[in-house]
Amino acid sequence: MADERFEPKIIAFLCNWCSYRAADLAGTARIKYKPNIRMLRVMCSGRVDPSFVLKAFALGADGVMIAGCHPGECHYLEQNYKTMRRFSMLKHTLQALGMEEDRFRLQWASAAEGTLLAGAINEMIEQVRELGPLDWSKNWSENGKIEEAIEQLVDEHAEAMEVPV
Amino acid sequence: MAERVGVYICHCGSNIAGKVDVEEVSHWAGEELDNVVVSRDYKFMCSSLGQELIEDDIKNEGLTRIVVGACSPHLHEKTFRRACSNAGLNPYLCQMASLREQVSWVTEDEALATAKSKAMISGAVERVQLHEELEPTEVPVNPHSLVVGGGIAGIQTTLELANSGNPVFLVEREPSIGGHMAQFDKTFPTLDCSACILAPNMSDVSNHPNITLLSYSEVEEVTGFVGNFHVRIRKNARHVIEEDCTGCGICIEKCPKSVIDDVFEAGIGYRKAIYRPFPQAVPKYPVIDTETCIYFEKGTCKACEKFCPTNAIDFEQKDTFIDIDVGNIILATGYDTFDSRKIPQYGYGRLANVFTSLEFERLCNAAGPTDGKIVLRDGVTTPKSVAIIHCVGSRDTRFNAHCSAVCCMSALKFGHLVIEKTGAEVHSFYTDMRPAFKDYEEFYNRLQEEGMHFTRGRVAEVTDVALQPGEEGKLIIQVEDTLIGRQRRVPVDMVILMTALEPKPDAREVGLTFGISCSMAGWFTERHPKLDPVATMTDGIFIAGACQGPKDIPASVSQGAAAAARVLGMISKGAVEIEPIVATIHEERCSGCRICNTLCPFNAIDYMEDKMVSVINQALCKGCGTCVAACPAQAISGAHFSNEQIFAEIEGLLFDVVQGNGGKPVVEEPEAVPA
Secondary structure, eight states: OOOOOOOOEEEEETTTTTHHHHHHHHTTTTOOOTTTTEEEEOOGGGGHHHHHHHHHEEEEEEEEEEEEEEEEEETTHHHHHHHHHHHHHHHHHHHTOOOOOOGGGEEOOOOOOOOHHHHHHHHHHHHHHHHHHOOHHHHHHTTTTTTHHHHHHHHHHHHHHHHOO | OOOOEEEEEEEOOOOOOOTTTTHHHHHHHHHHSSEEEEEEEEETTHHHHHHHHHHHHHHHHOOOOOEOOOOHHHHHHHHHHHHHHHHHOOOOEEEETIIIIIIITTTTTTHHHHHHHHHHHHHHHHHHHHHHOOOOOOEOOOOOOOEEEEEEHHHHHHHHHHTTTOOOOEOOOSSSGGGGGGGGGGTTTTTHHHHOOOOOOOHHHOOTEEEEEEEEEEEEEEEEEEEEEEEEEEOOOOOOOOOOOOOOOOHHHOOOOOOEESSSTSSSEEEEEEEETTTTTOOOOOOOOOOOOOHHHHHHHOHHHHOOOTBBBBBTTTOOOEEEEEHHHHHHHOOOHHHHHHHHGGGGGTTTEEEEEHHHHHOTTTTTTTTTOOOOOTOOOOOOOEEEEEEEEEEESTTBOOOSHHHHHHHHHHHHHHHHOOOEEEEEEESOOOOOOOHHHHHHHHHHHHOOOEEOOEEEEEOOOSTTTOOSSEEEEEEEETTEEEEEEEEHHHEEEEEEEEEEHHHHHHHHTTTTBTTSSSOOOOBBBBTTTSSSSSSSEEEGGGGOOOOHHHHHHHHHHHHHHHHHHHHOOOOEEEEEOOOOEEGGGGOOOHHHHHOOOOEEEEETTTTEEEEEEETOOOOOOHHHHHOTTTOOHHHTOOOHHHHHHHHHHHHHHHHTOOOOOOOOSOOOOOO
C-alpha cells in the first residue's frame, strides 16, 4: 500500500473582518496548516446562505467551515448571532440527511487568532479525513438518479419561488 | 460575449515563489482555464512596473477582467483596483487570490502549495467573470470631529484639530480632563514636572474657540457612517450651573463632608462631596457627588448653596442629552491599572506599607495628600529602605501576558525620587529591564550610578514575618536572585508594586458603541499593527494612546497627533468614497414578508406600506449581506457578493473535484436570479 491517504477538500467561508484577517495573521506569523482547505471571503458570516454550503457539498467538498467574529464582536454588531442560528438549523438538517456532524463546522476566530484558526482547520481536516470521502455528487451519479434528482430539485425550487397571486 | 480574463501571479520576491511554482500556475491558468487570454507571472506585481503590466494588457489585449494572485486583498486590493481604473477598467472587475497569506506562508509541501494555488486562481477566475461594474458613492465629510477621552492623547488630538481651524468636541467621563498624566509628579526620563507641562495644554483646551469641552459626559449612542456620524452624548448632572459658576471654590471649602478620593488621589487622599479632582482642573466647575453629598443622603445641609456667591448650585439638575453631528471620531479612552489584591502574596491591602505605583505617584506629588513627602502609611515616618517590585500583573499569564511597557522606566523614576527626597536605599526587583527608546537606557545608567540596587528575579512573597535578626518590624522581600541563583530575603520599610496597565473594564462595550473591535486582552484593534496603527476597521473611527495598548506619554502624544493628521486628511479632501458593496431589494420579487426588516442592525431596511414591499436605504446599508442570505424569495441581491459570484467561486475552488466528475458541476443551478 503506497501512500494513499485520503485528502479531503474543505471549503471555508470567512468573514472579511475577523476570520479572513485571522487567516492573514496565520500567514504573516507563518503558522503552518494543511492545504486541504480552500477559503472564500464574505463580508460577514451572516452572508452565508445555507445554499452556499449545500452547493459546496454538492460540488464535491468533504467538509464546510463557516468562520466569523466571536459573538459580541461582530463588525456588523450582531449578524454572527444570525449565522449561529442558521448554522444549527442547517446542521440539524444535514444530520437528518445522514451527514456526519464533523463535516460542517462553525468556528469563531478574531483577527488576533491566527493560531486558533490554523489549529481549528487542522483539526477539522483530520476529523474529515477520518470520516472518508463524502462524494455526495458521485453517489448520486453512481446510482443513476442524478437527472431525476436535479429535475426534482429544480421543480421544488420553482414551486417555492412561485408567488401566489 | 465571453469575458477576456487576465491572470497575474506575483512572486512577491521569494515569499510566494519560494513555495509555489508560480510559472507553472500561470502557465496552467493560461492553458486550462476558460476565457483566460493573458496569464503572466512577475517578481513584484504591486510595483509600478507590475501595475503597468496590467494596465498595458488591459489596453492592448482588451482585457475585461483581472485576477491577481498575490498577497491578501486587505493589503493590495486597492492597488490593483487603481491599476484597473488607470487603464479605464472599472476597478470592481478585479479579484485577488491570497496566494501568500493563504498558501505559500502556511503550507509545508511545495507540490501541494502549487495545487492549492491553482484552485484559488480557478475560483477567482470563475468569480471575476460574473463581477459587475460598481461605482463608489461619494459622501461629504463633516469637518466637525469628536474626541473621546481627555487624557494626554485625547488632548493632543483635540488641540491639533482645533489649531488647524476645525471644530472639535472633546468628551471626558471624569469631571476634569488631564487623565493619568495629571496624577503624576514627574515624567521620565527628563524629570519634568508632569503638571507643569500638561496644564498649559489643558488650559488651551478650555480657552480654544474651536473646542467644545463636554466633561463629566459620556457617549450614549453612535449612528451614521464615515463623514456623517450622529452622536448622542449624555451630560451627567453636575448640580452646578456652568454658566453661573466662577470656579471660586468657596463651595468646596464650605462642604462639611470629606470622602476618600479613590480616583484622582488613588485612595490615599480625601476630597469633598462637592469637588474638583485637582486645583488646575479643566473645566474649573466643581461637581457634586450625589452618592456622598449629605443633602442627597439626608435632605439637609446645602452648605454649598448657601455660600455660593453666584447661586450656581442646582440640586435639581438632571442629566441632559446633546446630539451632535461629526465627520470623524477619535477614541483616546486610556487604560486602567491592575488590581494588586489579585496577588495576595504581595500583601497589598493587608500590609499597610505596600503601595501601588499610582498611590506612590500621588505620594511624591507636591500637590498630593502629603505635599510630596514620601512617608509610610502612618503619614509621618520616612522610609529608610524601599523595594520596587516590577511586573505586578504584567508578563504573567495568570493575569496579563503583555509587558506594560512603562513600568521599568516608572520604577527608575521612583527610585530617583526616593533617593533624592529621602536618601533611602532603593531595591528594584525586575524580570528584565526594558528601558527602550530615546534617553531611557541613559536614565537606567544614571540610576545605577545613583546607587539604586537591581536584583533580577520575580518576588515570591512580601511578608512581615521576621525570621532573622534585623527583619523585625520590616517588610521582607523573599526572592530568588536569578543572576546568582540564590534565595534572598531583603528587609525594607516600604514596598511599591509596579502595577500592570490594563484595558478599561468597559472597553468592549465602548468598542461596540463605536463599532470597533478589541483584541483578546481588550485593547482596541488597529487597522494594521505596523502600517496603520491609529485607524480602525471602521472608517472614520480612529484610536490613539493607551486604549490601543500600553504606551508612555511620548508615544501617546505621537499617536494623538497621528490620529489628528488622519482626520485632517479626510477633512481637507472634503469627501469620502463609500464602497458600493450594499444590498438591493428587487421590488418585483419582494413579497413584503418583512423577514429582512428585523435582521438589519443598522435599520437600513424600511417597509413601504403603500407598495407592500421593503426597500433598503443604501446610505445606511453596511453590506454585511445577512438580509441577502435570509430572503426566502431571493429578492435581495448583494453587490460584489452575489449568489452567482459565490457559487462560481466555490465551483472554481473545487475545479479538480468537479473535473473528476466529468468536468461539469453535477447540480445545475436553477435559473439565476437577475441581479
